[in-house]
Amino acid sequence: MxxxxxxxxxxSVKAIKFQALEIRDALLQLAKTSExxxxxxxANCLATYELESFEFLLGMTIWYDILFAVNSVSKNLQSKDxxxxxxxxxxxxxxxxxxxxxxxxxxxxxxxxxxxAIKMEIEPIFHEKRIIRRKKQFDEYVNDEITQSxxxxxxxxxxxxxxxxxxxxxxxxxxxxxxxEDIFGFLFNFEKLKALDDNSxxxxxxxxxxxxxxxxxxxxNGLDLYSELIVLKEVVQIxxxxxxxxxxxxxxxxxFPNAYIAYRILLTIPITVASAKRSFSKLKLIKSYLRxxxxxxxxxxxxxxSIEKEMLEELKYKNLISNFASQKARKIDFK
Numbered sequence: 001m002x003x004x005x006x007x008x009x010x011x012s013v014k015a016i017k018f019q020a021l022e023i024r025d026a027l028l029q030l031a032k033t034s035e036x037x038x039x040x041x042x043a044n045c046l047a048t049y050e051l052e053s054f055e056f057l058l059g060m061t062i063w064y065d066i067l068f069a070v071n072s073v074s075k076n077l078q079s080k081d082x083x084x085x086x087x088x089x090x091x092x093x094x095x096x097x098x099x100x101x102x103x104x105x106x107x108x109x110x111x112x113x114x115x116x117a118i119k120m121e122i123e124p125i126f127h128e129k130r131i132i133r134r135k136k137q138f139d140e141y142v143n144d145e146i147t148q149s150x151x152x153x154x155x156x157x158x159x160x161x162x163x164x165x166x167x168x169x170x171x172x173x174x175x176x177x178x179x180x181e182d183i184f185g186f187l188f189n190f191e192k193l194k195a196l197d198d199n200s201x202x203x204x205x206x207x208x209x210x211x212x213x214x215x216x217x218x219x220x221n222g223l224d225l226y227s228e229l230i231v232l233k234e235v236v237q238i239x240x241x242x243x244x245x246x247x248x249x250x251x252x253x254x255x256f257p258n259a260y261i262a263y264r265i266l267l268t269i270p271i272t273v274a275s276a277k278r279s280f281s282k283l284k285l286i287k288s289y290l291r292x293x294x295x296x297x298x299x300x301x302x303x304x305x306s307i308e309k310e311m312l313e314e315l316k317y318k319n320l321i322s323n324f325a326s327q328k329a330r331k332i333d334f335k
Contacts, residue, residue, distance in 0.1 A: 126150035190241030
């Protein structure tokens, strides 16, 4: 299981969730046929105390539901043409799903887990833990706590804990996107920009000027940006009003400098760092400890070939080989 990719996590849980019966039977068969005592013991323990435990099946179902939702949004965010406004909407939707799952998810997970348990001929019950009672002294004050059932204890200490951790983690990552939305949100969608009234548009432009200020230097002039956007709302004629299309349109016009700079800065905001992580992962695979003396030129070439794998697969190798051979040919006539 990879430590950095959500997809590997959901795939590992999915394999057990939909093949629990087959895996249990395979482990039991291994326990019967194996001659290694350690292997026999481990296989028997996994089959008996893990896969045949209703708590394990329920926990696996809960993890699958959460990881499936997170992975679906994560894969969309990693696409090359993902826009920041769509990413923000999807993260909002994910947080909303997790909060709703916190309220109703335990019941649905119980139903799904019971179906798996019945198929595996496992009794869908929670095992009550033995309560250890200590003898009280005559002068000792003990606060008699209300004992919880095994089901309620699992819901509070396992289910709610996991979901709350997921919500907290995603909300902390969403805070930066929320800041971007507050500052650049009026530029995300040109239709939304057209719908703004003049006072709101001026307020957003001055706020962006303040955000892009460093000491006494400004990247844009807020009032000039406001004036340019007032004109742009009327003159821009493009099929898709996405930020990249608006930027290309401004580049052709070459007469709206502040708007051009604002859109350029907006489009440099990274939605995820997945591409950078993949590049470093490729670099680690290419330059291992056995190839530590590789030259910089060769390392850069191999890294580009590995990172741009999709583009590389579209190349026609026969033409490249023919061109290389024609340039490097050294013909010698022997008499």
